[in-house]
Amino acid sequence: MTHPAWREVPQAQVDRFAAIALAEAGELAQAILGAIRHEYPHVKLVEDESGEPMALVGIRRAIEGFVHNLASGSGKPRVPPEVFQEFGRGEGMHGRSLDSLQAIYRLGVRLAWRRFAEIGQQVDIAAPAMYELAESGFEYLDGLVEQSVRGYAEAAARQASERLRLQRQLIDLLLVEHHGDPVGTLAERAARIGWQLPQSIAVGVLLRPAREAMAPAVGQGILLDMESEHPRVVIPEPDTAGRSEMLHRATTGWSGAIGPPVPLAAAAKSLRWAETAVRLIESELLPGGEVLRCTERTEELVLLPSEELIDAVARRCLAPLDGTSAVQSRRLAETLLAWIETAGGAPEVAHRLGIHPQTARYRLRQIRELWGDVIEDPDRRFEMLLVLRAQRLRGERADRVDRAEAL
Template sequence: MTESQGSLSVRSAWRDVPPLQVRRFAALALDEVPALAQDILRQIRSEYPGLPVVLDDSGEPMALIGIRRALEGFVQQIASAEGGRPCYPLEVFQEFGRGEGLHGRSLDSLQAIYRLGVRLAWRRLAEIGQQIEIPPPAMYELAESGFEYLDGLVDQSVRGYAEAAARQAGERLRLQRKLMDLLLSERRGDPGASAPVDFGHSSGASAAPGQPGARSALDERAARVGWQLPERVAVGVLLRPAREAVAPAVGQGVLLDMETEQPRMVVPDPDAAGRPELLRRAMAGWSGAIGPPVPLADAAKSLRWAQAAVRLMERGLLPSGEVLHCTEHTEALVLLQPEELIEDLARRCLAPLAHCGPAHGRRLAETLLAWLETRGGAPEVAARLGVHPQTVRYRLRQIRELWGDEVDDPDRRFELELVLRARRLRGELGRAG
């Protein structure tokens, strides 16, 4: 008898059974194993007709092999004079668990099948024990040990099930990343396609019959992860709150790739009822940006805007500490992203301020922007800036002297407002009150 949990106790009633009688019990039980295994499998199939039959390389049912090995291991445990840990048929019962996981079933039915097998085995062992007059206390302990042995078999199946679940999750993530790579590709075509192909949701002709097309590849990859292609998407780029941060619980339907330095996500139908609120809750503690909603074919464009927004966040030019929507920060994205162009325009438009000194030049620039935005008189501009109207009149006269008739030209006014707004967004000018 064993000394470990899951085996018969050292001080069990079996210690009082003569060794010869124990060996005889074990020999009779082992002789019964092949027929008993067949009976158990037959009964299991009768009660669970939908149970799949999996054969090994020799054509023998894996279930029959597992039942037979489990019975042999248990009986050999009884016959062991030295004791020791029970010997479980690991690979067979782990494979049973893996099979349940890979086919999307729970372990409930498998455990019920195991319990049925133990009950049937116990009946036959009890008959053998009665036949050779094994004392009842020893048989009671044998029944208890049988159910402990069952727990060990279940543990092996749970391990196999968990392994399959992890493998499936990893495979799904791999396929999901491939789907996202194709969806967000600038080329928007099949890797082997000779030209970009329309996805079918935007204007223009689709791929010619027989030509490998992006739509067909996208359909195939989406089907493999169970993702229904939406009409419109928004693409997000995230900043990790910590290197080991747990992935946000964005829920079914949202594609999420956590393998990149800055995780990406694809939100289907971003304007659907309840979607923004669900995302807001799921993204608590994260920061980043979600690009504008676009047709499916233009997902890469939404990604570009999200990436641009994240770059501005990292520079402190957009709010951090939250996941913002690009559509709510259009001005900053339009004016701050083409930095070289805006700076070149600013050098030309604001050249008259070059000799005014930093502080005075800033005050004139703020006054000019307030005037351009209001197109009002001194009182309106003064109210916007929080200064006296007479101060504004003085500054406006200086502005007129510096720029002359240019401030009356609509195109020049537009350019001036453009560059001044960009400077205000960068914090180089104060915000009007």
């Protein structure tokens, strides 16, 4: 004890006080437990290995610890940590708050103080010293609460860690190729984390803006796996009103892609499109700095990953340009693409390219001379359309890189 009035109490009186209090510790603990059961009948008491309620053990140890400390005069009362940390862990594991536990502690301290006051009178300890004893009791209460808070925090962290582990297991199961109906297996895993299986799903892949980047606050119901090299996000019912805007806000500053909505069993297909888009972002063929939607980047996702195939087709279907200069080849290629896209004549092509109609007519005549009747074949025109659009996309990417380097 650190209070002056208590230090002035003769040791003989302190020893008599301690002897009586320790002799009654078990009986007092039983009385306090009975009052707790009466005041808080909903509280479930956990028993230890001997079958004795842990609460009774904790109350008795708390009383004995306080009294021993009181008798020795060793300063601030030391709280026995194990039992009270376990109380806090129990509240955390069952999803309850610490409010009722703190109320129980206050009840116990009040009842203990009532009996200690009677013992103080019995051994003639002066009132100022007993007031200081009461203050020490409330300090002790703070220590009990502190130990329970530690246990509670430990349980909460353990539960959060376990939920993340189960969530990653569910994500892994969702994203494998399924043959047949996977709902039964998925439902069992989803139930462990309270996740309701959706009808449709979209899968996103993210690129970290920094190694220690905070996880995006994607909101309830959306699964997030931050342990992967590229974090994965699973979005149930992606077409739900407001979900797109919420994800956009949550992923501000991140790069990545969200695959197309698919049925639950086809989640792996949505993942593949998102991974394809992320590879294009890493190759600077798609812009970074935002989370793209694959459904809004269809042309790039279809044409850009097929570079080798497109180049092989280009060597064949654009072979007539081999004998032209680089400038002439570029102009004729853009004119050919404009003609295929507009399905019109020289005026439409001229308007699209911003050139004079006479220039467009001259280029179109050159095209007909170079390709001949092949240009009228719908299948060949479609091939040319794919090749020329792919080249245009690559050219736009090259222009972006040149501008960035110039800055």
